[in-house]
Amino acid sequence: MRPLHQRYTLYSERNDTYIFVPEGEAQSLTINRTSGDITLNSPKYTVPYAAQRSQKAIYGILGLISLTLSMASIAGPSSCFNEDFFVAEYVVVITGRNLQGQIMGHDIYRATEFDLLPLAPVSALVPPHPVESHLLALVRSHFNGGNFLFSYTWDLTRRLQVQWQSRDADIGKAFWEVVDDRFFWNKFLQTKLIELATAQPHAAYGSFILPIMYGTFAIRPTFLHGRHMYLALISRRSRYRAGTRYFRRGIDDQGHVANFNETEQILLVEGQTTHGTVRAQDDSFASKLSFVQIRGSVPLFWSEINTLRYKPDLQIMDLQQTESAMHAHLTTLKQLYGPQALVNLVNQKGHEKPVKEAYERNIAQLNLPDVKYQYFDFHAECKNMRWDRISVLIDQLKDDIDKQGWFQLNIDQPKPVKVQSGTIRTNCMDNLDRTNVVQAAVAKYNLNEQLRALGILSNTDGVDDFEAFSKDFREMWADHADSIAKAYGGSGALKSDFTRTNKRTRKGALEDGYKSVMRYLKNNFFDGARQDGFDLVTGSWIPRKNPSSSLFLVTDPRPLVTRSMPPLASFSLFMICAGLTLPRSSDYSLFYYFLLWFSLFAVAMVYIIIHGIDYVSWPRLNPPTEVIYYNGPGYRSAHHGKGLHGKDEPSWKKTNWAAKVSRRTKSIVDEVELGSVKKRVD
Incomplete structure (x- = not known):
């Protein structure tokens, strides 16, 4: 397979271009910040004298992601500010890595730090559009919260048997061409570079395409x-x-x-x-x-x-x-x-x-x-x-x-x-x-x-007869279980004490109780944003052209009564605790005081339980409305949290934004054209 570049020096020429210069004598890559064009420089190309060098080392280019059209203020000839829209495109790069180990002479790294380099020149006087800021936060959170692995010299995505079976066919191919498509996590982000590498197979674009694996x-x-x-x-x-x-x-x-x-x-x-x-x-x-x-x-x-x-x-x-x-x-x-x-x-x-x-x-x-x-x-x-x-x-x-x-x-x-x-x-x-x-x-x-x-x-004999060997085996599988569980469920794996020790203990059962509580909290109140990050990075949702059409991502459409119940319950509980703990300055009975705050607390909690679906952190990019309100053949255990009769739609569904998004995702390829990224690479 063709080698991958392992380290770059990044230069920026004014606000016009990014220049990625690999170590050694390889060709450099230029990305035009205004047009988004990617150019492979000639072997004799030299970096302009005025180009500014970045202090950070770049260990890999993960690709480009288009978020939403943003608004910038650009100074005109008359010193007035004119409003203009541009595509908010970013280059995702790896700026930190840890060596995880070495297998058969090949280094395996975990990406630890990432950076998003904006292509279009953003004015320092005007912050990004709120929708763009929200999507940026989703991308950063996704990469910072995941376990992303890569190697420059060995294919992590394919098992040994497949690598051996295709060893002859892999000769002369780039890394991205031979990896297992299912585990090429950043393939959607690499759309532009893959299109260039496909159109110009003899060029060296493939050496810049670093596949990562989750x-x-x-x-x-x-x-x-x-x-x-x-x-x-x-x-x-x-x-x-x-x-x-x-x-x-x-x-x-x-x-x-x-x-x-x-x-x-x-x-x-x-x-x-x-x-x-x-x-x-x-x-x-x-x-x-x-x-x-x-x-x-x-x-x-x-x-x-x-x-x-x-x-x-x-x-x-x-x-x-x-x-x-x-x-x-x-x-x-x-x-x-x-x-x-x-x-x-x-x-x-x-x-x-x-x-x-x-x-x-x-x-x-x-x-x-x-x-x-x-x-x-x-x-x-x-x-x-x-x-x-x-x-x-x-x-x-x-x-x-x-x-x-x-x-x-x-x-x-x-x-x-x-x-x-x-x-x-x-x-x-x-x-x-x-x-x-x-x-x-x-x-x-x-x-x-x-x-x-x-x-x-x-x-x-068996593995368990040799304690040192058995311990290594058990700990590896327990760590592996924890990582998969955190990625999907939000906490470490349950029952991992058995995997680590070959025994089920009461301490392990107590730890499982704590992990179950953490899963409950994350699954109900945090996983909506995490799911949006998955959908955005893998290309399951592509941002709209106009940020104003995506304002539903940064607004709360629920009615005031729904939004007010958690603060009311919290304040009522505070007042109850204050009445029980603070010193009293009179002998008057607090019966009516406690009656008032207990009643308000009870009303708020009952409302929250009855309308529980309104308080879950749902994904907003691809909301699962078709699943929640499915009424065809099948099985439904109950209709909890959907109003007194179990049929009321949640506030975020009544506003129709979720329905619009659901309909839109069915024709996403026809509707969205951001820059040169017009389709998802599958």
Whole structure:
């Protein structure tokens, strides 16, 4: 593959251009701030003498993002200020990175700092439009809150088996051409550069296109029975149907499911050595082994509607396209990974039961070959902290795991010893806590089999018999679980004490209680903005031409009575506490005082509970109104938080802004033309 530039020096020439100069003797790149044109300079180009050098080092260009048309004041010849509109386009760059580790001689970095460089010259006297400022804050929050990984020399997005299978076809191609499209997180931002690289394949534009991946990476050296090894764990999050826990569930019409993650466990084994000898980590391992699992939301059209209650309202939609969407999803998985073993951990009783029944009904109707369904009632089997019962599921999956195998490449053989011929696809409701526990157990079983096949472990030994090795394995999987849970659910993973220690403890249960409270608060009051950040960066929503048409993003359309209830409840509670704690200067009874404030507090809280849907932080770019007010065939657990009769529309729906946005997103490509970015690259 063609090399990527690893570091740039940034120059700006007045307010006209940005010049990115790579290290070495490579061609530089100029971006015109007025027109947005991108030009690859000739090898003999020299930076103008008057150009100003930036003090920050640039470690990668993530792409360009168009926000909304903004208003600038430009001084005219008569010293008056004329108002003019321009496209608010920004270059997103990496200005900070941390080395996460090294695998087979390749450095893996995590992006830690980002900068957004405005293209159009913004007047210092006039701040950006409020809509533009809001969208800027969403972009910054998204990048600062995520775990973004990249490498200049190794493809993080593809598992070892795929890299080996396509090694000949990859020769001479740029990085962006070979990465897995699902995990190319910034592909939408790279639209302009990709178009230039496609139109001019012999130019060096591809060396400026740095793909980043949203996921996790960890690698640890270990020693077992005279063999030096490295154990690595990589998770890759799909950019399709990306988002937060309650605002991205189920499947879409194209067969993409929410919270889809591919997890690869890699074992790199060196040749026979003596204890205490540590070799440099390069690509000369005696054996390379890879085992892949996947997770994703239940592939149905379903959701959980937040109403401020701890248990949201469950909504399952029996749409005509359910069968075709599920068929597309499973067929794609078979094409990518091979035969599928679907492990469903959803409860068979209570709130989750309808999801289980709908999943099983549709799977039975499809009756696809090479798709096996396996149900395991996790909570019922493991109740009373009987976590050893996970072995029951592993026993049920043994035949599938053994048949699917793993990928193994030995240094002394030109072809793989084994290839993985299928995957275990695991899901629970959130694809977080129960899924993490099961995937770790499956990975441990497979690791035992790999070490036995290599002759490092005997048939009677297991990973758990070697505490140091087992501890590394458990901690890697627990950290991996926490990262995926934070990205989707807003807090660390539940049940992670079992993953870390092989035991379920009361302390772990208390920690899970705290994490559950944090999830509740974030899912109800903060995830709307987080979801907007996902939609904006991945291209699921493209800003409008005119900022005034997007004022709904920065205004509160709810009526005064709705907005006044939280302050009223807070002030009433304050007055009650003041009456109970402050010293009294008279002997008059406070009965009527407390009656007044208790009554106001009760009225405010009852109103908030009845109209709970009005107080949830909903996404504003792509509001889920069609899901909330779905009245077709399917299942609805309740209609909480929607007024006294459970049918009232929320204030933000009555203003029609949400409905307009929903209609607009269906024809987004035809309606929006910002600069040269006219379509989304998929």
